[in-house]
Amino acid sequence: MLFTVICGFLIRYCLAEYITQPVSVNTSVNSTVTFTCEATGVSFIFFYVGETPAAEDINANRGFTELGQYTINGTIRRRQLSVHAREINNNSIIHCIAAPDNIRSDNATLTIQGLLDSVVDLDYTFINGSSVLLTWTAPYTLDNVPITGYYIVNGLVNITTTNKSIILSATNPDPCILNNVSVSPINDVGIGSSNNISFYYERVPLITPPVSVVPVIDGQLISLNISIDVSTICKGEYPISITVSILNTDNTVLDSKSIPTQVNDQLMITGVITVPNNLNTFIVNVSLSNNGGTFDNVSSFGFSKVSPVTNINSSIDSCSTIDITWTAPPTVDDRVPILYYILRIYDAITGSLVTTVAVYDTSYQFVDNNLFIHRYTYVITGVNELGVGISNNDTFSYQRVPRAVENTSLDILSYTQDVVIVQFYIPQIILECTGEAPEHVTITVQCNGTGSSTTYQIRNMNDITGLISVPQYQQCNISIVFSNEAGSSEPFILAFDTYPPSPNITNVTTTGTIGTNTVHFNITTATTQLSPTATPVSTTLNVSTG
Template sequence: MFTVYLSVPLIAPPVSVVPVINGQQILMNISVYVSTICKGEYPNSIIVNILNTDSTLINCTSIPTQVNDQLMIVGSTSVTNLNTFTVDVSLSNNGGIFNSMSSFGFSFLGPVTNINSSIDNCSTINIAWTAPTVDDRVPIQHYILRIFDAITGSLVDTVSVYDTTYQFVNNNLFIHRYTYVITGVNELGEGISNTDTFSYQKVPRAIQNSSLDVLYYTQDVVIIQLYFPIILKCIGEAPEYVTVTVICNKTDSSTTYLIGNMNDITGLISVPQYQQCNISIVFSNEAGDSKPFILAFDTYLLSPNITNVTDTTTTTTTATQLLFSTTTLASTTLNVSTG
């Protein structure tokens, strides 16, 4: 007894193509669901064509047409080292070729773009990116976000993200810079990764207040004690260096100090007598320099006259030119303790 396949079905049976990744090889599992058609309409020829992006034929395979107990015809073919390709499944019997057969497109994901990061409330890190362009037939399933410590290179965390944004909390942003490696995943596996590194340091706040107190006079100089506090809103704006610049009408000096900790800073200033002076204090870190805090004073014998200067365009410009000097330029000397 045998079956004669004479009739092409009005509606072609459903077909599925499921890729399975095995190293460089992609196995394409193909299923034809013949439960929706009559036995005399079953296909007796199934041809699988694999095409590249310009429709060039890469592979052509015929799979057996035996129907299993679940009323399915199953078979497979494979493809190697293709990032983007199309699978065409052609069904036919003695009555002709089945109509309205779909193509199945597959593509490894390209890289995400426009990686961006910001912080909220001094400790919540926001990461966002733009999804790669995809074939609608092969949607993105999720992203793999790998977070590395950019200083040590160590892996901090790996998470699966089902959107194009992610948040996590870090309470020590001053120490850490993070590198983010973001990879899209679809049914073909991981796509092309993209990477970006962010530092969350902010430009330090300017000094809010400071004080100068005369300790004593010598024959030629006045010894003045300097004090200024470090006030932080976020640890990410902590200064790493403080530059103290003294500019007088006959002498000037500028010295930069590494800040050992975030305590208040005190120091001694040795300034020649009978001078009109400005002292400029600037905090700095990798993100940049704070606005200078400037005090005007004189060193006449009775007592220094000290004024908090708010409009010091000329003096500020002069002091900025001296910020990066770490040696004393004249007889004025600085001795600052930074903890």
């Protein structure tokens, strides 16, 4: 009998092994978990927390409770350890010791999940100006400790969802008010840490902010400085997309680029784009939009090198001052003004450049004391931000046509058998400017369809006289024309006849014309009447110019 008991004990000892060992557990804080050990061939099983028996007070006070051992089927020893998952017990190492011989089980770890950390990658995407898709990534949680939902605070509205996204919508949202949203994960412990995000609901502003496009010239390179003043609109009305398009005059898009939408400290959005080369005329369109839509009423900007000026004119002021005027060319856009004009003055006779000046108006004046001997060519070119435009030119001469004869007297000196000797006298010529001085005088006499004309150089303007020999008994006209290099004056025409007068008649009134004007003159006649003759002779002239 004793042999049998001893032999049974030895067999049990030799066959001692664990059937069930403690396994690691993930749990949430304040829950209760149980670890189990089962073994055969042993007498007792005890639990340890770390290297301290679980039954000791230090562990019992932390919530470790070692339950009583019992036997299954007479051969299996079983004991359990109940643990209250307090934060202090997180990551506790638990194992069993089986007696006799202190056989140790595998280690198990108690991992306790408390309140969850905040969600990550919280972001939003506008569906439109008043609807936003909110998305996030779940925080880390222990296996077997699930996230049961998400708690969202959107202003005064609280929402719970089990999804990792949600659409937030607002009716008539105010783009001036910042919208704050928080998202918190939920597990059995409660609501975890929140993650926050802010945004403005977006809409198109009622009044489009001012847009400026300013060209900058650097040699052949043309850049456009784009600026948008957002100081008068709310943040939810800021543009989030800005596209600048370059078009030619038939609205074909030559280039299109986007500029950043960052707002600087002066509440301005700025950017720079480059214009394609060799464009003399182009149009710039700036398109603004946000999630509320596309902005309205953004004007196009036209840019063009200055076209030619028109109506170039020149006149003389006070005989020594030349006035030049012209008409400005039309501009493609009033926001691209003509900065100034380049005026080049050339001597039209020699072709040499006299001077070049910058003129900030459409007129220019300069003094030339010898202007009546000059011919000038004026080349005028407008300049704007794009550079030098297209030139136009005209040439002017300042030598004036002489004034017409205004006062002339005729004296019949004598009658012969067949001719009459007539003396004409032109008093002193009064000049406004020396440039209008006559250089020659042309005297033409016509009597009954027969006439002669002679031109004389004028040497003295104070006394111009001459003798005319004409046939008697004729109806005659005398025409006097002054001329210089600029041209000829209006003819002065005086009618007279060569009939001998009655005795003792010395003064006869005759009529002369200057152009369409009528002038009355006196003709002094001799007192001796000679016999008339019908034989015509050629008219002869004898002119003295001093």
